[in-house]
Amino acid sequence: MIQPTHSSRRILLPARGWFITLSLLVAFVLDLIPFGRLPGIPDWFPLVLAFWCIHQPLKIGMGAGFFFGLALDVANGSVMGQHAFAYVLLAFAAGGLSRRVLWFPLGQQALHVLPLLLGTQLAMLLIRLATGAEFPGALYFLSSFVGTLFWHPLNYVLLLPQYRPVERDENRPI
Amino acid sequence: MSASGHIGHTPPPFFKRGPAPLARLSFFIVLSVAAMVADLRYQLLEPLRTAVAAALWPVQKAVMLPVEGAGEAGNYLADLARLQRENAELRERQLAQANLLLRQSHLDSENRRLRALLEMGERLDAPAKAAEILYAARDPFARRVIIDRGATHGIEAGQAVIDDLGVVGQVTRAFPLTSEVTLLTDKNQMIPVQVARNGLRAVLAGAGGGALELKFLPANADVQPDDTLVTSGLDGVYLPGLPVAKVVSIDRDNSYSFARIECAPLAGVERHGQVLVVGKRPAQPRPEESAEETVKPGKGRKPRGAGR
Numbered sequence: 001m002i003q004p005t006h007s008s009r010r011i012l013l014p015a016r017g018w019f020i021t022l023s024l025l026v027a028f029v030l031d032l033i034p035f036g037r038l039p040g041i042p043d044w045f046p047l048v049l050a051f052w053c054i055h056q057p058l059k060i061g062m063g064a065g066f067f068f069g070l071a072l073d074v075a076n077g078s079v080m081g082q083h084a085f086a087y088v089l090l091a092f093a094a095g096g097l098s099r100r101v102l103w104f105p106l107g108q109q110a111l112h113v114l115p116l117l118l119g120t121q122l123a124m125l126l127i128r129l130a131t132g133a134e135f136p137g138a139l140y141f142l143s144s145f146v147g148t149l150f151w152h153p154l155n156y157v158l159l160l161p162q163y164r165p166v167e168r169d170e171n172r173p174i
Numbered sequence: 175m176s177a178s179g180h181i182g183h184t185p186p187p188f189f190k191r192g193p194a195p196l197a198r199l200s201f202f203i204v205l206s207v208a209a210m211v212a213d214l215r216y217q218l219l220e221p222l223r224t225a226v227a228a229a230l231w232p233v234q235k236a237v238m239l240p241v242e243g244a245g246e247a248g249n250y251l252a253d254l255a256r257l258q259r260e261n262a263e264l265r266e267r268q269l270a271q272a273n274l275l276l277r278q279s280h281l282d283s284e285n286r287r288l289r290a291l292l293e294m295g296e297r298l299d300a301p302a303k304a305a306e307i308l309y310a311a312r313d314p315f316a317r318r319v320i321i322d323r324g325a326t327h328g329i330e331a332g333q334a335v336i337d338d339l340g341v342v343g344q345v346t347r348a349f350p351l352t353s354e355v356t357l358l359t360d361k362n363q364m365i366p367v368q369v370a371r372n373g374l375r376a377v378l379a380g381a382g383g384g385a386l387e388l389k390f391l392p393a394n395a396d397v398q399p400d401d402t403l404v405t406s407g408l409d410g411v412y413l414p415g416l417p418v419a420k421v422v423s424i425d426r427d428n429s430y431s432f433a434r435i436e437c438a439p440l441a442g443v444e445r446h447g448q449v450l451v452v453g454k455r456p457a458q459p460r461p462e463e464s465a466e467e468t469v470k471p472g473k474g475r476k477p478r479g480a481g482r
Contacts, residue, residue: 034309081209
């Protein structure tokens with residue numbers, strides 16, 4: 001049974017493959033918006049990737065993280081494999097945590113996602129510092145915190161196609 | 175399939191989960207580390223990068239529209255006073271430069287004649303192309319901008335980029351329709367300069383945080399605050415004499431062997447606008463080294479007692 005969270009009494013329709021792909025593509029395109037060096041712009045792709053890795057760990061995993069990561073490396077002009085490496089780690093961790101995270105209400109889920117996003121950023125920071133880049137300042141990590149704030153609304157948007165109308169049947173146990 | 179009573183559920187996929195997560199993780203980690211090494215160490219992935227960048231370009235262009243639109247709306251609403259001030263400023267600068275510009279052709283011909291008299295090589299001029307900075311790249315670890323001219327317009331990696339005030343940076347990657355310019359303030363970007371006042375040569379490098387640093391000058395080097403640094407042209411990339419930076423502060427600490435000399439760029443390095451991509455100059459042949467001088471001091475250990 002698919003539920004928004006494991007403690008929810010609501011049953012969802014199965015997730016559709018095309019919608020998962022579409023949401024990942026939209027997040028990827030949002031990541032291409034050139035904000036320059038403005039701090040605190042959330043990184044959309046890892047957020048959506050973490051969402052699907054937690055909700056559909058059998059459908060979305062490290063492969064998607066790797067290939068979209070490589071494309072982001074090209075688009076951002078960063079080192080090839082930098083985003084891919086970080087997103088593969090994120091997908092692995094999110095997939096591994098998926099059974100646990102879904103037992104919590106949304107606010108506590110976000111607290112699980114925050115370290116995942118921070119770890120993604122930290123992995124990229126370490127890769128770039130190792131290759132001789134400059135430290136971008138502590139505000140660099142702000143984007144993870146802002147991204148975490150979007151976990152709650154994101155849950156509604158991405159689960160919307162799976163909701164079915166509430167029909168009350170007094171004789172049915174659930 | 176119909177054995178499953180739940181709607182839309184296939185039987186539990188006991189056998190088709192593929193390799194274990196840890197195995198997949200190690201596979202992808204090895205793959206991405208290999209990509210990093212291939213890119214950083216051997217630059218093998220540049221063709222792939224060019225191809226993907228070309229494919230992504232329409233999407234990037236579409237995504238830029240809202241940002242550009244916001245900027246244009248801001249410009250449209252900009253008050254008349256600011257535009258008038260800018261106009262007056264530009265006119266003033268043009269007038270100030272008129273003296274130099276009018277005499278330029280005369281000085282050029284005189285210079286050519288004098289160089290011919292002195293039997294010096296002809297100073298090479300390079301063609302230039304105007305371009306516009308589209309946006310700053312989203313990579314927070316480097317200082318790069320994307321300009322709207324690419325390989326199809328004759329831009330090549332390695333060309334110098336200047337604006338109306340001085341050197342901005344250098345083209346590091348040329349894609350078909352755009353190219354990537356690494357700014358002077360990037361930590362990995364270096365430029366050979368000389369102090370305009372006395373011709374002292376040095377290397378200027380990005381210091382992080384938008385500042386520049388004059389590297390490897392001894393603590394007693396003749397550099398003063400407000401000195402202007404111009405390109406020395408030794409590298410064969412930048413034309414000699416282009417203004418680059420101004421010295422801001424000098425820290426002559428005797429506990430270090432080098433002075434810490436902080437500089438600020440003269441050109442609008444971190445601002446957006448029009449730039450000029452200066453064509454590559456053909457590299458001049460290196461002077462022949464005589465046989466005795468080819469032993470470099472850093473390489474190999476000198477035999478003991480040879481110097482005594």
